[in-house]
Amino acid sequence: MSKENHQTPSMETLVSLCKRRGFIFQSSDIYGGYQGFFDYGPLGVELRNNIKQAWWQDFVHRRDDIVGLDSTIIMHPRTWEASGHIGGFSDPMVDCKESKLRYRADQLFIAPVKLNGELAGYVAFMEDTDAGEILKRAKKVRDAKGDKQAEIDVDALAERTEFTEVTEEQRLATLGPDASAAGTLTEPRDFNLMFETKVGPLSDSSAVSYLRPETAQGIFNNFNNIVDTARVKVPFGIAQIGKAFRNEITPRNFIFRSREFEQMEIEYFIAPDADWQQLHRDWIDACTDWLVSIGIPRDQIGEDVHPQEKLSHYSKGTTDLSFEFPHGEQELWGIACRGCFDLTQHQEFSKKSMEYFDEGRKQAGQEPFKYIPHVIEPSLGVDRTLLAVLTAAYTEDEVPNDKGKPEKRVVMKFHPRVAPYKAAVFPLLKNKPELVEAARKLYKKLQRRWPVFWDESGAIGKRYRRQDEIGTPFGITVDFDTIEKDGTVTLRDRDTTEQVRVSEADLFDYLEAKIDGE
C-alpha cells in the first residue's frame, strides 16, 4: 500500500492530542479509568455524529433500496441461542494460578529457554512483548536453575509457539508472564465474550439476558416486521447504527478494540440464485467510495480476502477493507456473504417462517419465488472509523508564523463533511467593538446552519493554529475592509493556509459546496 507523503502518527501522539483537545477521554477518569471504555468529549462527539450521519445519509437516505432500524441492545435471549453466540462466541483463556491474571491464549506465546545449549524450560509472553523483556524473563528461568553464568540461546527465544498449541509437558515447564515460578498457567478454556445481566424482578436463570455483541441480530429478528410494513422488495437492505458490547479479555489499541463500541451494519438481502460475487464486489466498491468521501485516502485502503479454509461453514466469502492504523494494518470494514444462515436459524428457533414471497419472480414464472433470502453484510465500527479518520487527518508540516518565520504545525486535515467545527469566525481585533459586532453577526448567521467556533483572543496566527489542531477547515476573519469597504471577509484554507477575500453570499455558497457536497 503506497502512502506517498503521509506519515502514520504513533498511537501515543493521537491519544495525547485526543485527550488534550477534548476528542477522547478514558472513561471514569476521576476513578482511575475503566479498562476498555472511552468517553467522547466535545470535539469527539461531533466527529462521531458527523461520521454516523454521513453513513446514514449515503446508505439510507440517498438510496432507494435500504431502510433504517433501531433495535434494542437487550433482546430476548433466544436470539443468541439462534445466532450461535451462546454456544460459540468465546475466546480461549489461560489463568495464572499465582498472579490470578488471565490471558487470551491466542495472544500468548512461549519460547524455549536453552542454557548452554540444553532446554531448561519455557517463558510465556504476550505477542507485543519486546525481545529485551523476553530475555529478562529467560534470565529468571536460568537463575532459578541455580547457574547464573549459563549462556542463554538468544536465537531460540525467537522460536514462538502460540499457547493454544503447547503440549502439557511444555505448559508445566513454562514461566508465566507475571509469575515467579514455572507451571502456574492453566490449560486454555473458553470464555464467552457476551456481557450477561438479569431482566425482570426475578433473579433466577430464567432472567438471564445479554448485551448484544453485534447489532446484526436485531435486523434478522425484525426481518418479517420490515417486509410487512416497509415497501421493500428483494434485493433490499436494512441498516442500523448502535452500541454493542464485548467483554474483551485484553481490550487494547485505544478505541480500536474496546468493550463498549458502536457499529454501523447493513444486512443486504438477495435472492438465493443472485450473482453474489458481483453484488459483493459492488458492496466492496461502495464501501471504499464512502470511506474516500469522508477523507480516507483511497491509497491507504487495502483489501484483505479471507482464505476459503478460514471461512465459517455457511459463509461464501468475506473481504475486509483494511487501513494502516498506528498499530499496523488492520481490519476496518468487514464485508461478508453469509448465505441464508441467520434467517434459517431464527426460523428454526422461533418457528416463524422467514420465507420471502417474491411477487416479481412469480409473475415472471421464475423459480423459486418463495425463499429465505441470502445476505451480504457490510459491518463497520464507528470507533474504528473515527480512529482511521484521526490517523488519516493527522499531519505535521511547517508554515510561516505571524513574523514570516517557518514554524512546525500540527494540523488535523479532516474532510469538511466530518470536521467537528466547519468554520471559525475571528474579529481581527478584540478591542474594536465595530469589528467584534460585525464578526458576531456573521458568526450567529453561520451558527444557524453549521457548528462554528468563535475566537476573539490572541494574535490571529495563533488563533488559526488552534483551529488547525482541531481540524476546522475554514477560518473567517472580519477586518477593517469588511466594515469600512466592501463587506468582504478573509477566508483562510486550513490545509493550504491560503487566504482569499469573499463576499458573504459567496461565503455561504462556498461552504455549502465544501461541507454538504455538490
Place this chain on the structure above:
Amino acid sequence: MSKENHQTPSMETLVSLCKRRGFIFQSSDIYGGYQGFFDYGPLGVELRNNIKQAWWQDFVHRRDDIVGLDSTIIMHPRTWEASGHIGGFSDPMVDCKESKLRYRADQLFIAPVKLNGELAGYVAFMEDTDAGEILKRAKKVRDAKGDKQAEIDVDALAERTEFTEVTEEQRLATLGPDASAAGTLTEPRDFNLMFETKVGPLSDSSAVSYLRPETAQGIFNNFNNIVDTARVKVPFGIAQIGKAFRNEITPRNFIFRSREFEQMEIEYFIAPDADWQQLHRDWIDACTDWLVSIGIPRDQIGEDVHPQEKLSHYSKGTTDLSFEFPHGEQELWGIACRGCFDLTQHQEFSKKSMEYFDEGRKQAGQEPFKYIPHVIEPSLGVDRTLLAVLTAAYTEDEVPNDKGKPEKRVVMKFHPRVAPYKAAVFPLLKNKPELVEAARKLYKKLQRRWPVFWDESGAIGKRYRRQDEIGTPFGITVDFDTIEKDGTVTLRDRDTTEQVRVSEADLFDYLEAKIDGE
C-alpha cells in the same frame, strides 16, 4: 389545560398505527416479545433521529454556552456509589408466594371487603384496575367465607390504601391480585433498578458493574476533563444524548416507561450565588419553546412544580413540563435545580477536586472565585418525546376522495422538522415514461438533500392518503403541465390538502424554509 380541537388518541390506536406503518415494534417479536423493550422501525428511527438532531442543534450547535459529550453506558462502579444509586435507586416490591408474581408496592392498593356491613378481609389490585374487576375479586373473598348471598359494600371498595402503608394484620387478610387465597403477599422490600453485569475476565464481586440508569453521571464524571479542554466559562452546560437502562418491575404504557430508553440531558453549571430561580425559569421557557418548535402545541404543555416537602434534601426546586399522553397527563421533561450535590459527592469519592476557578470573578474581586458549581438539570427522554410527538400529531378528519365524496382520514401532522419523510414525489401516471422520468429526476435531486419517498402506484388520492398516515408534510406531483408546459409541479399540503403549482426553484426554497427553519 385547554386542548381546543385536539382529541387525544387512545394508546391502542397509536400502538396499532405504529406497528402497522413500521414506526415501533415490540422487541424480539418472533420470540413472543420482550417486556419493556421496543424496536424502532424504518419510520420510527427517522422520527427518533430527527428529534435528537433538532435537540442537539438547538441546545448545542446554536448556543455558545453548551458543549456535547458522549460517555459510556458502563462506567466505573464507584460512580454509582458516589451518586447514591447503589444505596438508594430502588423500588419497594411485594411478592406473591402463591403466584410467584411480583408487584411494585407503590402501584399496589388494597380495599376493604365488607359483607353485610362487617369487615371480611381485603382485596389487592394494581392502580389501573377497574371497579368491575375489583368487585369480582371481592366476590371471591365473599365466596371463600361460605356466604354467597352476603351483600358487598361497594362504597367501601373505593377506599384505597397504598400497599406501602398497610399494617401486618391487613396484609395477612389480603387476597393478592393473582392469588386464590388470602395472605400470600409479602412485606414490601427494596429492589434495585440498576441492571448488573460483570466486566473483565474474573467473575467475582470485584467485577460487578452496572448499566447506567441515567446519562447525567457521565457528565459529572467528566466535569474536569471538559473544563480543562473546552473553552467554557461558568455559566455553561454539558449536553449528552444516550441510552439508559432501568429494570422496571412493571414497564408499561408503551414506550413511556420501558427498560431500555434514551435520554437527552443537560447539566448547566452556575455559580453558587447565581439567581437560580431566574435561570430555572429561563430553562423552563427554553424547554417549552423547543417542544413547540418540534410541533407540540403550547396549550398541551403543563407545568408541574414539585412541592417543597417532596424534594430531595439537596434539591432547591424541580418543575416538570407535563403533557397529556394517551394514559393521562404525565411528566415529559424534568427541570431540576440540584445544587452542588453531585459534584461534591464525586469529589468525596474520587478525592479529585471539583472546584472551578472563576477567573472573571477573581479579576472583579468577587468572592468566592473558587467554588463547586451548582447545577440546573433539564432531563428529557427521547422515547417520551417521541410518544408526545405521535400523540400531538395524530388527527382524524374528513377530506374529499378522488370522486369528491367526503372520506375519513387519519393524518399524522408531524412538524416538517421531525417528519420521517419530508416529501413524496409522484408521477401522475405510472405508464407514461416521460412523466416517470421527469418525476424520477426531481426525486433524485430532492433525495440528495432530504429523505423523500417515491410512489408511482395507485390513484393519486390513494397515494396522498398513504403519505398522510405516515405524516409526510408535502406531496409533489409531476403531471403533463410539468413536462409539456412550464416545468411547474403540484405541491400539496398534508394538513390543508390545498394544492399549488410551483417552479422547481421555488419548491426547494419553500421546502428549505419549512423544514430547516428561517
